[in-house]
Amino acid sequence: MKSAKEVAEIQQKLQDLGVKYCIGAYVDIHGIPKAKVVPIDHLPQMAAGSERYTGYALDGLGQAPSDDELNSVPDLDHIIQLPWEPKVAWMPADNHFQGKPYPLNTRVALKNVLAQAAEMGFGMNLGIECEIYLLKQNADGSLSIPNPDDKLDKACYDVRGFMDNFAWLDKMASAINSLGWDLYSFDHEDANSQFEFDFNYSDALTTCDRLTFFRYMAKHYAKEDGLVATMMPKPFSDKTGTGAHFNMSLYDLKTGANLFACDPKDDPRGLGLTTLGYQFIAGILKHGPALCAAFAPTVNSYKRLVRRGAMSYFSWAPVFNSYGSNNRTNSVRVPMGGGRCESRNADGAVNPYLAATLALAAGLEG
Template identity: 55%
Template sequence: MTMHSPSETLAVETQAAKAKLEAAGVKYALASFADVHGMSKGKVVPISHFEQMAGGSELYTGAALDGVPQEVNDEEVAAHPDLTSAAILPWNPEVVWYASDLYLKGQPFEACSRGILKRQLKAAADLGLRFNLGIETEFFILKQNADGSMVPTSEADTLAKPCYDVRGFLDNYSLLDEIVQAMDGLGWDVYSFDHEDANGQFETDFQYADGLTMADRFTFFRLMLGEIAKKRGYFATFMAKPFADRTGSGAHFNMSMASIETGENLFDSEADANGLKLSKLGYQFVAGVLKHAHAISAVIAPTVNSYKRLVRRGNMSGFTWAPIHVSFGSNNRTNMLRVPLAGGRVECRAVDMSCNPYLAAALMLAAGLEGIRENLDPGKPHGENMYQHSEEELSAMGVSHLPRSLEEAIDAFEADPLTKEVFGPLMADAFVKYKRDEWEAYHTHVSQWELDRYLKFF
């Protein structure tokens, strides 16, 4: 049997990928990487230059981007596409998109978001574990009127409690069908979608995958949805809380560990004394996440606006359904972490749609792995409505609040040694600086609310 060197194997795979793309009519290839926001960045090359792109020909000045920490005099980083991540654009099949890793001087770039997640996936693999992840994608599709107001695409979408509204679905059938067909055309296997709890808000649920694949898909999903909406004169927003009186958009992370050797779900257990159908490994994972929850918040809820979602009340249907405490429990939605009825997985409800999925998954996974290694115990699960506890009751239970602002979350992120270990010093420092600047810009801005309240008050 002929043995090929790694470079020869890559050349064979590249040629095969190029031939397949040419047969499909693809004209251009895009090597995409994520900035600190998880936004897709990259260069486009004609398919005739595909081999060069696959070898890392496309170079980028990190100093021109958010969260690719470089100085202007540093050597450029190169994007190396993952050939298994190909996604032909459903709205423009002449272009193929690839998730890519950044390299510097021929080596993986320490501050590459995708590389940061890959390092934690390797740490899990070293324990014989595969991290599986499903993300529930919530989003608004809106149109902007001439006066600047933002409204749902359907004039009939005005119910005070529009959650699961069938008419809201039917009024948006053509748009939602295009979104779902695009997702399924990419092999994502959508199994449910609905009108969510706010006017103009929807959710799609699709099959889980390994953590890297899911982070790639989430990144592409936001790009794709924006383009599909734009074709119709609408826009998609992934802002955590666009309307103060409506629920925000979460990106609930559904997490489990599987055996690399057998594929068995190692979070699943029928012998759970708490009745949650969660294994000891699953409880250890939960404990690790809870231990680092305050620092994790900065990454899973990474904007000023995120903390306007993580409140007890603030929408017309009553409670926000968003968590405000560092707690876990059964199939109730008032905990940061919940175990759904079927068991075998853990859902983090504090994540929102503005996160960088690579960074969010990396820090959550690292915390969970620490819980596993150190055999941590999260205590007894909470099945009650956590919103209704007094401060005294919460204190007696040892339950703390999630951060109430981006500033508080960044303080926790900076103080937790795990963050620098996971992100590496370069990205950890850059993340803190960027987010502190974001908070300061918000904090010193004079808003219309302040003018309305104080300008003629005294």
């Protein structure tokens, strides 16, 4: 935790930026942010865990009605000033219980497994591909494609479909870059009114924080335009589902070197992966069916994990607990050039902290 002096310095800096309120957002088992809003004058108390919560009111935190309250402790190293409302600062938070980090909080769980990896000399790199639909909600509650011109059977990379939604896309891209996430590509994805944002990978905890905020931000900017942004795994039976592919590698904590990377010529399998990388994949595959419950956590998720279904052509969904290179039906793919493995089971409903926790634990076992 920060010292009182450090907290006071952060408080003053935020006040100078015009911040009036702070949100310390932890997540429930579904990855949904939960928080109280605290005036900036009370940031020191908030940083010390002043905000308390009845855990039984939250999904998946393992408390009974008679249990003592949880509290939340914000991570003051990962503050985001809301791009659309600079009076508010967002901070990811951990739950604590009776003065200690609460292990059933999934962000705390990820920190605990990252600490186990650190004892082995490893850190975890994680990049998540953010696929998302931009839709219209009709009077009866159903969802539909808002742009009638976005109707190609194979809409992937469609320039017109992209530019017709430029206002929302520009808001998103500008905000991502203003936050320092380093957006390097975004495009019209495979389905009508589906898009993908790719920003640079980071350490696992930071990337999970970013995905959580990304979903919140995307929904806000869509609402400004009278639309709905959703990462629902399969909103339409006849269109491509929404993935949130996890691109993973381990790095050396001392040097920062990627420990999965090697020249494909030095890899007997030719994929550009070290022995450690294959061992990590072995752990993922060993626990593949169980991991799928975290990577694909809803009933709707399994409407995505089909070979074809109602689509006019084959889906890109991973339907085999296997690994390989460019065969997208593998649950684990080693992209061209190697150096990382991609779990393709992860979808837009994922709680990234929970999935990263379990994937790292399985990989370390391998």
